[in-house]
Amino acid sequence: MNLILFTFIVLLGFTSYYFGRKKAYTIQSTKKRLTALPQFYGYYLAIWCAIPAFIIFSLWAIFEPTIVKLLILSDYSNQGYLDDELNLLYEKSKALSRGQFTGEITPFIEASAEKYLSLRSIAQSSKVVIVLSAIIASVAYAYKRISSNSRTREPVEKFLNAVLFTASLAAILTTVGIVFSLIFQTIDFFKVIPLFDFVFGTHWYPAKAFVRDSSEALDPTMYSDTFGAVPIFAGTFFIAFIAMCVAIPIGLMSGIYLAEYASTKVRQYAKPLIEILAGIPTVVYGFFAALTVGPFLKELGTSMGLEVSAESALAAGGVMGIMIIPFISSLSDDVITSVPQSLRDGSYAMGATKSETIKRVIFPAALPGIVGSILLGVSRAIGETMIVVMASGLAANLTLNPLESTSTITAQIVVILIGDQAFGDPKTQAAFALGMSLFLVTLCLNIVALRVVKKYREKYE
């Protein structure tokens, strides 16, 4: 139904465009000067067709469900139902009207379901009537304005400008959405668990906090010593550290080689090949780490008499490092290539060898950019999820032994939220609190890194 109406409105839009342009031609044929190109007359009319439709559609989408719900539940007011029961009743009658209801059908629910259906059909038909009459009114108004040959290009362009501006707000809206989705759950979480326990507690057993009865949920003593995030934070930074130990030397050296030594031919092939590593989905790395690297390290360790867990931090961190190599190599490659040639020439002229020039002149000059790229790499390592979920352990161990298993922020979020979640349960809220800390940490890293790289670019541009 909505789809048909929508198609019809789109068709109406095209027709109004056509009539607008035609009007422009008739005005032109009377030897009057047009104020804009004929198609602007068409756009003008089409926009006046689209705006009321859009406004009414969105108003309807926002208010219809609430109003229908109010009307249905008004039957049950003064009967001493609780809010939760009323909500349940409403959901039941909605499900029944769709034929998806499986429980016991009471006359109450049946009556509400019928009422629901009739209200919905009334709402639908009134929507059609209102939308169409609004469109007719606004198009008629616009047509009158066109006929008197008033300006059309300026309003059309202003409208387009507004559309462009709105689109550019999407990025801000997304950020707001992220903060919004995280902050309420996080605040609720810290109402039950003191911030101090979260930041300095050393025991993390969210499974213990699984609550079935919602009336028990508010007893804070139950959760003491379950949500201490220290092992999680430590594990996150530890695995990121292992990853950077792999990624920085390999990435930096290959970046330097590509920028300074490699012939054009080698560069042409080696650079995209290394960048393939960045394009491989992380879940594939996770599978590789869990199936190949983990067991390999375990066997290697056993042959050397070491006890290695099959899900060691080393396996996850090492594979994560491989994933980060291309980020560091291509960013540092860019940074090094943008160091001005005059610095190199100066150094060569003093008799320095190539490697001396790189180590003593180019590297210090490029250092801010390289630090920026490493920070971006760290931020990626901290936010990486699938490798850790699949290759490292899910139990939070507080350890600095790379051969044992540890867990990270991201892995814990997945462990908690996989499957069904009950909002309002501290366990679910804990995942959002972890998400919030992850967001804040990566935000700081990103902002610092981006600023450093930008400053550096400005210096040599």
Next chain:
Amino acid sequence: MNKNKEQLLNKRYKAEQRFRLYGLSAIFMALLFLTIFIFKIFSTGYSAFQKTWLIVPVTFDAELMMLDQNPSKEDLQDADYYDIALKSMADLDPNANEDQENELKRMVSYFFEKEIKNELLNDPNLIGKTKEVYLTASDDLDQVFKGNYPRDLPEDQRRVSDYQLKIFDQLVANGKVESKFNISFFTNADSREAELAGIASSFMGSIFSILVCLMIAFPVAVLAAIYLEEFAPKNRFTDFIEVNINNLAAVPSIVFGLLGLGVLLAIFQLPRSTPLVGGITLSLMTLPTIIIAARASLKAVPPSIREAALAMGASRMQTTMHHTVPLSMPGTLSGTIIGLAQALGETAPLILIGMVAFVNTIPGSPMDPAASLPVQIYIWAESAERGFVEKVSACIMVLLGFLIIMNLFAQIIRHKFEKKWS
């Protein structure tokens, strides 16, 4: 003194060579990882494209199937195939006792009844006759036949019994085991049984999510890029937007999953586990990537183009829409494809919005629950059965294939259509 100098010089040259070697070996290491990686995936995955069939003689006994004389099509549909299916498996070893008959039954997939039924539906004249029917082998025997199964383990540590192996070896010796191209891997939905599991449902899930993502992210991102590059005044607010975009591009993907869960599912009440929600979440993630690519390619259009159009009396909007934007499209499109390729490989946010649910139907629209290819890889990788290992690798091969095609496509667009200025 001179000797000292020479020594020093030699030392410096050696250091130079060493440094060069470090660089070369770093590149070599990176490429080595890539090679090992690809080799490992291919060597474990290629066998999943083959499927093992047992060729078993089936007697279509009308009495056992509870069929009357001259049965109609409906009768054939409703007939009882379980008994003849069981009997034909039990007949593989005439001396089998009851336990062994059960083991014989477990040599094929639980789908065997249906396979026999389809055989008869295709040719109703088979009633009363005996025909050799291809039955899907159980996943363990499939692995045995492909040589991936450790047969030398003690019997109590493997899922295939000695008895099953004995019968299986007899069948192999008689040429009654055959390996054919595994079509069902591409046409079946997910299944708990490795031998029946396919990627059709997750593949469709991926396609739907990517389409939703494209339809939202592309227009919004292009419009935003046009505004920021061509119209936006330089002030604090636009700087803020820019910082936002750059930062969003580096936010961990799982945070977008939390956004999808906390806003799209909890507040807007969109249906869980569907490609619709997955696509919206992914579109928020791809948005900054496309905006950055589109801005870069708008920036690459030389100002002379704009000045020429303005000089001819075009308005700024006309200049942008008629000249700048079309010229920037190749770069924007290739950036979009690369962004979509990233979204196609994304797993974590989809897990959070419930796209890991076990779905054994092929979704027909973005509103049906589905998995996606990377999530399917995760699901299969977490299952314990040996048969799933090769499936994971095969699924990875399909996914990588798609990513390679998309990236090639982006490259082609960039090189074929992008105008080189200067």
